Amino acid sequence: MIQKYPSVLLENAVNELSSLPGIGRKTALRLALYMLRRDVPYTEGFASALLALRKEVKYCKVCHNICDDDQCSICSDYQRDHALVCVVENIKEVMAIENTGQFRGVYHVLGGIISPMDGIGPSDLQIDSLVQRVASGEVKEVILALSTTMEGDTTNFFIYRKLSGYDVKITVLARGVSIGDEIEYADEVTLGRSIINRTSFNDSMKI
Amino acid sequence: MIQKYPSVLLENAVNELSSLPGIGRKTALRLALYMLRRDVPYTEGFASALLALRKEVKYCKVCHNICDDDQCSICSDYQRDHALVCVVENIKEVMAIENTGQFRGVYHVLGGIISPMDGIGPSDLQIDSLVQRVASGEVKEVILALSTTMEGDTTNFFIYRKLSGYDVKITVLARGVSIGDEIEYADEVTLGRSIINRTSFNDSMKI
Numbered sequence: 001m002i003q004k005y006p007s008v009l010l011e012n013a014v015n016e017l018s019s020l021p022g023i024g025r026k027t028a029l030r031l032a033l034y035m036l037r038r039d040v041p042y043t044e045g046f047a048s049a050l051l052a053l054r055k056e057v058k059y060c061k062v063c064h065n066i067c068d069d070d071q072c073s074i075c076s077d078y079q080r081d082h083a084l085v086c087v088v089e090n091i092k093e094v095m096a097i098e099n100t101g102q103f104r105g106v107y108h109v110l111g112g113i114i115s116p117m118d119g120i121g122p123s124d125l126q127i128d129s130l131v132q133r134v135a136s137g138e139v140k141e142v143i144l145a146l147s148t149t150m151e152g153d154t155t156n157f158f159i160y161r162k163l164s165g166y167d168v169k170i171t172v173l174a175r176g177v178s179i180g181d182e183i184e185y186a187d188e189v190t191l192g193r194s195i196i197n198r199t200s201f202n203d204s205m206k207i
Numbered sequence: 208m209i210q211k212y213p214s215v216l217l218e219n220a221v222n223e224l225s226s227l228p229g230i231g232r233k234t235a236l237r238l239a240l241y242m243l244r245r246d247v248p249y250t251e252g253f254a255s256a257l258l259a260l261r262k263e264v265k266y267c268k269v270c271h272n273i274c275d276d277d278q279c280s281i282c283s284d285y286q287r288d289h290a291l292v293c294v295v296e297n298i299k300e301v302m303a304i305e306n307t308g309q310f311r312g313v314y315h316v317l318g319g320i321i322s323p324m325d326g327i328g329p330s331d332l333q334i335d336s337l338v339q340r341v342a343s344g345e346v347k348e349v350i351l352a353l354s355t356t357m358e359g360d361t362t363n364f365f366i367y368r369k370l371s372g373y374d375v376k377i378t379v380l381a382r383g384v385s386i387g388d389e390i391e392y393a394d395e396v397t398l399g400r401s402i403i404n405r406t407s408f409n410d411s412m413k414i
Contacts, residue, residue, distance in 0.1 A: 004305055006280065006298065007273045013260040016253045020238050031227050033298060035261055036273070043261035046223045047254035053220040054242055054250035066214045066243070073213065091213065091240060098211055 062133075064109040064126045066091050074098075074106055081105045083140035086195075087130065087159065089113050089147060092184045097145065100192035105143070108133065113146055113155040122158055130159065134166045141169040143198055147183050160201050171198040269340070271316040271333045273298050281305075281313055288312045290347040293402075294337065294366065296320050296354060299391045304352065307399035312350070315340065320353055320362040329365055337366065341373045348376040350405055354390050367408050378405040 005011035010032055017028035035043050059065070060072035063085075067073065074080060074094075084105030088094055094107050110125040133139055142163060146152035160170055174197030183191070212218035217239060224235035242250050266272070267279035270292075274280065281287060281301075291312030295301055301314050317332040340346055351366060353359035367377055381404030390398070 004302065006301065007260075007264060007275050009256075009260045009264050009275065010273055010298075012256040016256040019249075019253070021241055022234065022237070027229065029299065029302075030229070032257075032260060034228055035257060036264065040261055043257055046226075047258050049216075049219040049223040050239075050242060050250055051254050053214075053216045053239060054247055057214060057216050057243065066217055068214050068216060091217075092236065094213065095211065095236075 060109075063107045064111060064129070065094055065107055079104075082138060084143070085130075085133065085139050085141070086143040086145050088145050089152075089183070093145065096184050096186070096188075096191060097195065100188050100195065102192040102195045105141075108142075110146075110155070113149075113151045114158055115151045125155075127159060127162060131162055131166075134163055134168050137167075139168055141171060143195070144170065144172045144201065145183065145195075148181060156201070170201040172201055173198055267316075270314045271318060271336070272301055272314055286311075290345060291350070292337075292340065292346050292348070293350040293352050295352050296359075296390070300352065303391050303393070303398060304402065307395050307402065309399040309402045312348075315349075317353075317362070320356075320358045321365060322358045332362075334366060334369060338369050338373075341370055341375050344374075346375055348378060350402070351377065351379045351408065352390065352402075355388060363408070377408040379408055380405055 005014065010029075013032040013035075014025060014028045017023055017031050018025045023031070035046075058067055058069065060067045060075050061070055062075040063072060065072040065074065069076075075082075081104050085108050086097065086103060086105055087108045087110060088097070089110055089112060091109060094109060097103050097107075108126065108130050110127065110130075112120050112125055114120060114122055114125070130142075134142065142159075144156045144159060146155055156172060163170060173194040186194075212221065217236075220239040220242075221232060221235045224230055224238050225232045230238070242253075265274055265276065267274045267282050268277055269282040270279060272279040272281065276283075282289075288311050292315050293304065293310060293312055294315045294317060295304070296317055296319060298316060301316060304310050304314075315333065315337050317334065317337075319327050319332055321327060321329055321332070337349075341349065349366075349370060351363045353362055363379060370377060380401040393401075
């Protein structure tokens with residue numbers, strides 16, 4: 001049944017909050033009423049943080065990770081191994097791998113994986129710029145760290161084909177990550193070990 | 208362990224989102240990245256709806272319900288029975304009771320219940336203005352519709368004592384609502400029936 005709201009302002013706020021993924025209308029109402037109990041600067045700070053994120057966020061020109069400048073803190077860190085590039089689906093995976101403390105190379109954020117069901121093809125992803133990085137000759141090894149799903153395997157194979165003409169080693173995460181799992185939810189020990197035990201892409205096909 | 212964020216803007220947004228009740232840092236990150244995938248007007252609309260709610264919201268001068276004018280749509284509806292006042296804890300309970308379609312009286316929103324543990328005493332609630340409404344002689348019956356918890360019972364009894372000098376009938380919701388439950392989560396049929404079968408406050412003490 002349709003819920004009646006005593007105020008149009010409240011209804012608008014509930015509509016916006018419940019447009020977020022995983023937030024239903026009952027939770028949205030609870031959050032809106034929570035904001036009413038807090039002072040005005042709280043909501044001002046909340047709103048301005050979200051607006052600042054959306055309007056002022058930048059993406060690293062090298063790896064497409066989110067950052068505050070033209071280049072992210074990882075790409076501009078020359079203590080890291082720039083010949084070792086870890087290809088990930090999204091920013092969350094960069095954060096998950098950084099948290100393991102096992103990886104001293106750099107990243108390449110695709111911005112998604114190939115998924116015909118969702119209408120995401122190779123041209124929607126940062127694959128061309130990965131090929132350019134490899135073509136520059138600076139990259140010695142590309143680690144494919146995508147989720148172990150069908151879409152991840154498809155994307156792995158597409159990238160493998162694209163890079164096959166170049167003198168670069170292509171590896172995948174050790175399959176310590178169980179099949180069907182999402183990378184971002186893997187525990188740190190498993191994820192860290194899977195970076196150390198990464199295997200040749202060809203070997204990984206022999207399952 | 209402390210999560211490292213690739214951007215201060217992202218970290219600020221995650222801090223703000225995870226300050227909401229029931230939203231952890233992992234969910235907050237997911238929501239922030241969702242906003243980055245949507246266009247700028249989406250986040251602008253989101254932020255302005257919350258700011259408008261917090262800054263422009265008004266409270267009814269009669270019943271303290273949330274509203275867009277000086278008086279809420281329920282108090283300004285003269286087809287409703289203004290001699291019958293239902294006392295509730297908060298706005299959510301007004302919405303829950305309105306949804307039953309069983310109640311044709313008006314409301315009085317206390318803004319909480321007496322809870323010494325949370326430092327909420329009678330003076331923090333809209334009890335004096337309830338006494339004034341009753342003292343004006345316009346109210347024939349007060350229905351106490353607070354949650355059936357110890358705090359709710361305490362508040363019921365406090366209001367009962369405050370109103371005992373006036374010529375007004377004091378009733379409570381029929382205890383069809385199971386003890387220990389929160390009013391807002393009761394199903395509509397139970398809640399509707401409990402309004403119809405409301406009993407005298409004195410009788411409700413004979414449990």
